[in-house]
Amino acid sequence: MSDRHNLEKIAERSFATKLLHFGAEIDEQTGASSTPIFQASTFHQADIMEPPHHDYSRSGNPTREALENYIALLEGGTRGFAFASGMAAISTAFMLLSAGDHVIVTEDVYGGTYRLLTAVLTRFNIETTFVDMTDFEQVTNALKPNTKAVFMETPSNPTLKITDIGRVTGWAKENGLLTMLDNTFMTPYHQRPFELGVDIVLHSATKFLSGHSDVLAGLAVTNDEALGRRLYQLQNGLGAVLSAHESWLLMRGMKTLQARMEHSERSARRLAAWLNDHPEVTRVYYPGLEDHPGRDIHEKQSKGYGAVVSFDVGSGERAASLLSRVQLPLVAVSLGAVESILSYPAKMSHAAMPREVRYERGITDGLVRYSVGLEDIEDLIADLDAALRG
Amino acid sequence: MKIESHLAQIGSVKEPVTGAVSFPVYQATAFRHPKLGQSTGFDYARTKSPTRTVLEEAAAQLESGDAGFACSSGMAALTTIFALFSQGDHLIVSLDLYGGTYRLLERIMSRYGVTASYVDTNDLDGMTELLQSNTKAVLIETPTNPLMMITDLERVSAWAKSKGLLTIVDNTLLTPFFQRPIELGADIVVHSATKYLGGHNDVLAGLIVTKGKELSEQMAFLHNSLGAVLGPQDSWLLMRGMKTLALRMERHQLNATAIANYLLEHEAIEDVYYPALPHHPGHDVQNKQSSGNTGIFSFRLKDARYVEPILRHIKLIAFAESLGGVESLMTYPAVQTHADIPVEIRQKIGVDDRLLRFSVGIEHADDLIADLEQALAAAKREVQEA
Numbered sequence A: 001m002s003d004r005h006n007l008e009k010i011a012e013r014s015f016a017t018k019l020l021h022f023g024a025e026i027d028e029q030t031g032a033s034s035t036p037i038f039q040a041s042t043f044h045q046a047d048i049m050e051p052p053h054h055d056y057s058r059s060g061n062p063t064r065e066a067l068e069n070y071i072a073l074l075e076g077g078t079r080g081f082a083f084a085s086g087m088a089a090i091s092t093a094f095m096l097l098s099a100g101d102h103v104i105v106t107e108d109v110y111g112g113t114y115r116l117l118t119a120v121l122t123r124f125n126i127e128t129t130f131v132d133m134t135d136f137e138q139v140t141n142a143l144k145p146n147t148k149a150v151f152m153e154t155p156s157n158p159t160l161k162i163t164d165i166g167r168v169t170g171w172a173k174e175n176g177l178l179t180m181l182d183n184t185f186m187t188p189y190h191q192r193p194f195e196l197g198v199d200i201v202l203h204s205a206t207k208f209l210s211g212h213s214d215v216l217a218g219l220a221v222t223n224d225e226a227l228g229r230r231l232y233q234l235q236n237g238l239g240a241v242l243s244a245h246e247s248w249l250l251m252r253g254m255k256t257l258q259a260r261m262e263h264s265e266r267s268a269r270r271l272a273a274w275l276n277d278h279p280e281v282t283r284v285y286y287p288g289l290e291d292h293p294g295r296d297i298h299e300k301q302s303k304g305y306g307a308v309v310s311f312d313v314g315s316g317e318r319a320a321s322l323l324s325r326v327q328l329p330l331v332a333v334s335l336g337a338v339e340s341i342l343s344y345p346a347k348m349s350h351a352a353m354p355r356e357v358r359y360e361r362g363i364t365d366g367l368v369r370y371s372v373g374l375e376d377i378e379d380l381i382a383d384l385d386a387a388l389r390g
Numbered sequence B: 001m002k003i004e005s006h007l008a009q010i011g012s013v014k015e016p017v018t019g020a021v022s023f024p025v026y027q028a029t030a031f032r033h034p035k036l037g038q039s040t041g042f043d044y045a046r047t048k049s050p051t052r053t054v055l056e057e058a059a060a061q062l063e064s065g066d067a068g069f070a071c072s073s074g075m076a077a078l079t080t081i082f083a084l085f086s087q088g089d090h091l092i093v094s095l096d097l098y099g100g101t102y103r104l105l106e107r108i109m110s111r112y113g114v115t116a117s118y119v120d121t122n123d124l125d126g127m128t129e130l131l132q133s134n135t136k137a138v139l140i141e142t143p144t145n146p147l148m149m150i151t152d153l154e155r156v157s158a159w160a161k162s163k164g165l166l167t168i169v170d171n172t173l174l175t176p177f178f179q180r181p182i183e184l185g186a187d188i189v190v191h192s193a194t195k196y197l198g199g200h201n202d203v204l205a206g207l208i209v210t211k212g213k214e215l216s217e218q219m220a221f222l223h224n225s226l227g228a229v230l231g232p233q234d235s236w237l238l239m240r241g242m243k244t245l246a247l248r249m250e251r252h253q254l255n256a257t258a259i260a261n262y263l264l265e266h267e268a269i270e271d272v273y274y275p276a277l278p279h280h281p282g283h284d285v286q287n288k289q290s291s292g293n294t295g296i297f298s299f300r301l302k303d304a305r306y307v308e309p310i311l312r313h314i315k316l317i318a319f320a321e322s323l324g325g326v327e328s329l330m331t332y333p334a335v336q337t338h339a340d341i342p343v344e345i346r347q348k349i350g351v352d353d354r355l356l357r358f359s360v361g362i363e364h365a366d367d368l369i370a371d372l373e374q375a376l377a378a379a380k381r382e383v384q385e386a
Helices: A004-012 A015-020 A062-075 A086-094 A111-124 A136-141 A165-174 A225-238 A244-254 A257-276 A295-301 A316-325 A355-360 A377-389 B003-008 B050-062 B074-082 B099-112 B124-130 B153-162 B213-226 B232-242 B245-264 B283-289 B304-313 B343-349 B365-385
Strands: A079-083 A102-106 A127-131 A147-153 A178-182 A200-204 A218-222 A283-285 A308-312 A341-343 A367-371 B067-071 B090-094 B115-119 B135-141 B166-170 B188-192 B206-210 B269-273 B296-301 B329-331 B355-359
Touching: A004 A062, A015 A062, A015 A257, A062 A079, A062 A218, A062 A244, A079 A086, A079 A225, A086 A111, A086 A200, A086 A218, A086 A225, A086 B213, A102 A111, A111 A127, A111 B213, A127 A136, A136 A165, A147 A165, A165 A178, A218 A225, A225 B074, A225 B099, A244 B232, A257 A283, A257 A308, A257 A377, A316 A367, A316 A377, B003 B050, B003 B245, B050 B067, B050 B206, B050 B232, B067 B074, B067 B213, B074 B099, B074 B188, B074 B206, B074 B213, B090 B099, B099 B115, B115 B124, B124 B153, B135 B153, B153 B166, B206 B213, B245 B269, B245 B296, B245 B365, B296 B304, B304 B355, B304 B365
Parallel strands: A102 A127, A102 A147, A147 A178, A178 A200, B090 B115, B090 B135, B135 B166, B166 B188
Antiparallel strands: A079 A218, A200 A218, A283 A308, A308 A367, A341 A367, B067 B206, B188 B206, B269 B296, B296 B355, B329 B355
């Protein structure tokens, strides 16, 4: 671990440099060019009177700590937390609430978060109101005496709706509410929610941060000491932590985050524009398109539009035909990888959501979600064109 | 087939394409769908992942259950189990309990209106007294940690069944090699697999095994929804550890029995808590329900001033938390594993400042005894000089 002086210097570096030089990139003991994988569950305590920094890996592991400091640095927070999955990160963060509390959540939230709130946390008497967060009035109208938190996802999944983060956090602060934001789609390269007043930033690091469809992981970051301590107690108490091996793989993936995001976003913009003119496509959702209703707000709060494009082909039959014909993208759940992934929200990520709720949120049977990878964009377009026309 | 054979064969030749004897580590999160609406059985690694599945099936089989679930830690396994309950539910729990479980119940689950009463789980009258209309389950550790109290699992699970309660047993210390709680009537078995199942102090993991279709389905839903799942590399390492479980447990037991007998005779020791010792109050029940004894025991010193020098002078034995590894570890429960349990409960069950817990490894017993001998002698010298 580098000393504090160095960490301050590191924080001043530009994002691309921080990705590679984050303070733990070199093992101090040996000079090795990568943090070692501490595959240890427990740590020898040389002096009973002075407990060591690490005593048990659930409470803290050196490899995981390197990752946790790394994400805190990138998000501009003060404390990072690594979890076994994005849902483990989100469930642990929601456990900050208690029975009788109420939370306001963006309505087109990830299906797994929706399931957690409606099928598990309801039994613990945590009440949720889902609102369309593009409409600020809906957010403020949802306030109740027992409201404790607001949960945002922007751009949302899969219809890429934009929430005005600063407006929501400003209002939340006035009302003493905790704000949480799922930053999976943007990553800290494009969007840094702490600068917009958010209290807890969450990630399914399985996606863009890791970037290779090979690591299941979740991350949380706080920038307040007291809140960080509370979240740490839950991370340690509930035990849904990320292993040393996966922590190392995730750091390895994160080193190329900017290079991957730049490439994928360039391709996604081209793909969205191309789809917008395609006769077989009824609607395209991408914040970078001129007519996207949240474009101005998104440009105010983010540096880029991301690499996910959703589009509607009009019917379930047409979606099925498309999915069976594409050759290049992986037809699978998940997103944010080096390889392109085509998903069908109605049957995959949002299968847990009742059909009528799904339709209210624009997640029709004809909607597909394209996560653009690092393949050549002309190849991807040719493949998609053939599948759409087929 | 005997359990030794099942253990050695975990994952063996289950990989159909190459026939690899060791099951591959599937370091993949997403799985291609052959066609829309068709799946290979694997969609997303949180829900189901091939390497984890082999481990989970092995755990279910070894524990005589219907389904297994691998979690990122023992505490993650318990958290997932506790999510079965709802606001207003009540649990009856072993009094002498792992500190992390106590903390989870008292500091976190209590905020959701899930309450717990702590009792000696051998005391059916005491348990009947604690029974409330909203009581849903009994959670038992046997042997308990660190005082090694034994609960009669057949008797308590029959009682629980008659009251409509679920029986949950933490089988970390004995493992299915020595004890299979589901065969004795339990509904759910939980493990900190970090301990004996992993066996090498290198993997953090938890396992849940359920009996019954409905309970297994509920657990699968929670396991996926909460997402505290075990990664493929750690699943593979855990299976690798489990292949030698039988050998290790036999050796742990042999060493622990030799050392417990040695300490029992030592002038500085007040008592040794190990169910294999004939004077242990749970000796007969333990022999009835288990085929062997674990590798940890606790011992109480006559003089608390010995503790610090002993921990400083042990050389071969490491002073560290955790247990169940091939290396010997010594723990001071009052300040380490049980620091979260209030002093009055700790005193009541006997976790005081004279108690040390010894997780006996698979080194040679003579070397371990020699290490203890020199540490005890050095402690005696220092106490006398002071």
